[in-house]
Ligand SMILES: NC(=O)C1=CN([C@@H]2O[C@H](COP(=O)(O)OP(=O)(O)OC[C@H]3O[C@@H](n4cnc5c(N)ncnc54)[C@H](OP(=O)(O)O)[C@@H]3O)[C@@H](O)[C@H]2O)C=CC1
């Protein structure tokens with residue numbers, strides 16, 4: 379057991395709450411910051427986050443608050459767990475409040491558009507004198523709080539970050555592996571959301587096991603190929619934050635991205651699907667960003683282009699199957715590293 383530390387988790391949604399509660403259970407004073415003061419006061423009062431994780435008791439070491447300064451200024455470690463579109467904004471707010479030498483970890487699985495910036499790169503751009511890490515893996519918040527045996531990955535090139543995060547998060551039901559390929563771990567978490575949408579769609583059409591196995595495997599090949607072009611370590615995609623998270627979200631309706639795909643596959647519009655979920659489904663924006671980058675780099679990504687066409691270009695859902703089954707000439711080699 380490490381010394382008792384003070385931790386802040388920024389973002390009181392499902393994952394932020396689950397992570398904050400693990401740390402609190404491990405004996406650390408843990409602030410869970412949420413932007414809505416009324417909601418924070420209610421969580422603090424009833425010891426539950428009824429909007430996001432109804433029925434799960436929050437540990438006594440957890441303090442729900444809307445006071446960002448109080449949460450951050452005394453914290454040794456800060457997790458940021460808000461959707462990617464708000465990530466830079468929250469990081470900027472937090473910058474003047476951070477203790478020097480603190481550890482800042484992103485749990486957000488998305489990409490900033492235009493510049494193709496990952497969340498930990500935003501941390502590098504916006505913060506001085508901090509140690510940076512990324513937490514990612516096959517981690518449904520709902521199952522974490524049920525204490526289902528779960529594994530995640532802390533990725534950093536800084537040993538101090540790895541050691542500290544493993545110490546504060548590890549428990550009988552939560553294991554944290556380490557990886558030095560921060561870029562690959564983070565990219566894996568963002569990319570798998572795209573394929574979860576595709577697999578949700580396929581499930582809505584009633585596809586069989588052959589098709590499901592093909593989709594999962596080709597998704598892994600496609601995301602690995604793209605990531606290699608971007609400089610990630612291909613081995614990372616064989617780990618928890620790659621294939622592990624891909625399997626999780628592509629096979630379960632606990633995934634919001636999968637549910638978006640399922641709803642579109644049933645004939646709903648994208649807007650209806652997203653509204654119905656009512657929580658962040660990062661893959662919807664990520665598919666846009668990745669398609670653009672893949673075109674720029676000349677990387678062959680039939681699932682990404684097929685999904686993009688269905689979601690944003692008004693083509694029918696059968697388009698994805700056609701893209702996959704009738705690939706361009708010379709693209710039916712199983713492992714392609716070059717295009
Ligand atoms: N690392 C991992 O293994 C996992 C990571 N994730 C990722 O973590 C991120 C968050 O996911 P999750 O918690 O499940 O999402 P939710 O949709 O459950 O919650 C998002 C939270 O962020 C808050 N938020 C949104 N915008 C802002 C803002 N501008 N300022 C402050 N708070 C804001 C919301 O507040 P409000 O309630 O007021 O709207 C809400 O509390 C996503 O990127 C997701 O992909 C998810 C699961 C596992």
Ligand SMILES: O=C(CO)COP(=O)(O)O
Pocket residue numbers: 487515516517518519571574623626627632633634635636658659660
């Ligand atoms: O990333 C997740 C689990 O690892 C959560 O996936 P969804 O965002 O699709 O729910």
